[in-house]
Amino acid sequence: MGSIAFDAVRTPFGSRDRMLGGAASHFALAASMLHPVRIVGPVGDDFGEAEMAVLRTRNTNVDDVEQVPGGKTFFWAGVYGDDLNTRETLETALNVFEHFEPKLSPESQSADTLFLANIQPSLQLEVRRQCRAARFVAMDSMNLWIDIARDELVQMIGEVDCLMLNDEELRQLTGKPTLLAAAREVLSWGPAGPSMIVGKQGEHGSALITADDYFSIPAFPLERVVDPTGAGDVFAGGFMGLIASQRERGLDGDVLRNAMAYGTALASFNVEQFGTEALQSATPEAVAERVGALWRMGRFERLDVDLIR
């Protein structure tokens, strides 16, 4: 569940005035490479069959994409700085999201794996409660909700297995100065709360922290990044898709580490083109190749070293 949007984006490498965007769109395009996906979210009258066809890529189910009569689709406009590490939001129009009351189909309510993309915590909570069968639930959020809806956000965090946030947001949420301290703080928020934290670090990669493990993976190195929009959602799609694909095996450390690797590999395609362009055409072979490169990038064989006392 999350936003389905039109985005206007300007980066040093070009611009798009109106293209398919939104967290749920990006997520689904990635997750659908690993497991069947159902999208939940509202769109307006202005959302056409061409956009709906993109959402359906790799048979993603759109029965719970609610087209609101007379409504307008969520709109976001932003501009990136020269090094793509900073961005300014020029406009956010919630439009159909403002009064969205999710009523999930029985099929979506019975989902085993649930991702709640960044949106009002109250909406995330509503969807969480409709999906009683979900055995693994993850959520994203953003600084805005920490600022204006902190209590609801903390309540929501208490009902998921995995919290994914940018590492600055984790620090802001907890008031702790390091990623590790911030993650451990959230892990301590109670037995029903998250058992794992994913700290997203943009171009520096991401880290997965549990009570007894720490895994770090770099972003896939690229010479050229065209549009970072949606990279976090694509990462989440790869992460959740891999976990959903391994439900028979269960949720061990190898599954989680592979989930981080697939999320990372898929995100690297996303940022090479504008919007959803790259993920529409990514091939299994290309994804597997980048996962293999990431496998090699983070490992070393220990040498026998004599340290001097």
Place this chain on the structure above:
Amino acid sequence: MGSIAFDAVRTPFGSRDRMLGGAASHFALAASMLHPVRIVGPVGDDFGEAEMAVLRTRNTNVDDVEQVPGGKTFFWAGVYGDDLNTRETLETALNVFEHFEPKLSPESQSADTLFLANIQPSLQLEVRRQCRAARFVAMDSMNLWIDIARDELVQMIGEVDCLMLNDEELRQLTGKPTLLAAAREVLSWGPAGPSMIVGKQGEHGSALITADDYFSIPAFPLERVVDPTGAGDVFAGGFMGLIASQRERGLDGDVLRNAMAYGTALASFNVEQFGTEALQSATPEAVAERVGALWRMGRFERLDVDLIR
């Protein structure tokens, strides 16, 4: 070769008005855990036997630490922001470095492995040329020299095997927007220039880039960071010390990756206390334990995954 200094540092966790600092001091305390070290650099009359004793930790040779009569030791004062990611320099007094003319002893001139810490490129060049026997040379620098001594800096880079810089500095130096593009630009600067680039990313770790390899390692995760000053120099000390310790084996990918790991592990001790305090007392056992944790933190076993086309 590099600065030996008195530092005044204020962080959210406390402050020190005057403590031993400087790139060469931090470097030597780390490298000496892996290989014998000789320090080259000037100090003033105000540099006492207590400080000299710290430099001599683990038998580091100080014959080329030149005590300038009537001179004052290099001084740096800085203050860190709340999350320790930003720092402001309050004062830099080059003092004895202003007119330093390095005259290395024959023993230092015959060094096999040479590190040129951040200082005026002209000084680095002078020392580089005195060390004709060096088979592996690395250097650090900073944004100041990119701004005011770019031509000398580029000339200097052309005479080393390894360039270590913060990744923002690599982008500033090359005008390239990503670390990978920036590193490849420097690698293309000519056959006598660097064959490897280390991009330092602070709390996010570091990356090693060669013509045909990319290795990334996270910073060792800590709940509490007290003073980041010197972390990059300690990293360099571990990196160079490991390489020096493996000269018989040569400079293969495993040696370089272990060098990154030892640099990372040693830097993590450095930031847990002020100045050089932690490295004076770090034990081989504790360092080996952190290298082992880093070994585990970056690796995953690939699962057999069926991707959907």
